[in-house]
Amino acid sequence: MNIKTLFTTPLSYLPFSNPTTGKADKGASRKSATSKRTGTAKDPQPLPLKPWRGTSIVVGKRPCEAVKAIGSRRFLLADGDTPMLPLAACDASRCNCKYxxxxDRRDDEHDRRLTATLRTDLYEDSGNENRRSTGRGRRKTDK
Structure with missing residues (x-):
């Protein structure tokens, strides 16, 4: 093998790089360069983003007055109203606040759905019928 061949056809001297030679190593693939992989593995799809994702600001050791005014407020990511850190009015020499x-932006303590369930249960316990559970529609066939 001469030096000129090595530079004009790179890696052609390796048995697994040229499938037409038939001199492949034991672990090398014998598929032609034009063949494509066939498999059932799909490309990884990104996970759907949750619509109620949010952020809050965790104050550092010495919080400034600007971040104290915000408190523990949660910001909805979809709205884009999350303030950039450090805050514009931050008077600390070094901001230690983090996101x-x-x-879910909604806090567990302020879940309004819990009280609605209680009202529905009390309504049914008082002898009234829950009309939402019956399938009714505007047409005669929707019964």
Whole structure:
């Protein structure tokens, strides 16, 4: 093998790079260069983003007055109203505040759905019928 061949056809001297030679190593693939992989593996799809993702600001050791005014407020990521850190009115020499990411902007303590369930249960316990559970429509066939 001469030096000129090495530079004009790079890696052609390796048995697994040229499938037409038939001199492949034991672990090398014998597929032609034009063949494509066939498999059932799909490209990884990105996970759907949750619509109520939010952020809050975790204060540092010495919080400034600007971040104290915000408090523990949660910001909806979709609105884009999350303030950039450090805050514009931050008077600290070095800001130690950080973002905390939440899957759901809504806080567990302020879940209004719990009281609605209680009202529905009390309504049914008082002898009234829950009409939402019956399938009714505007047409005669929707019964």
């Amino acid at each position: 905390m990411h939440h899957d």
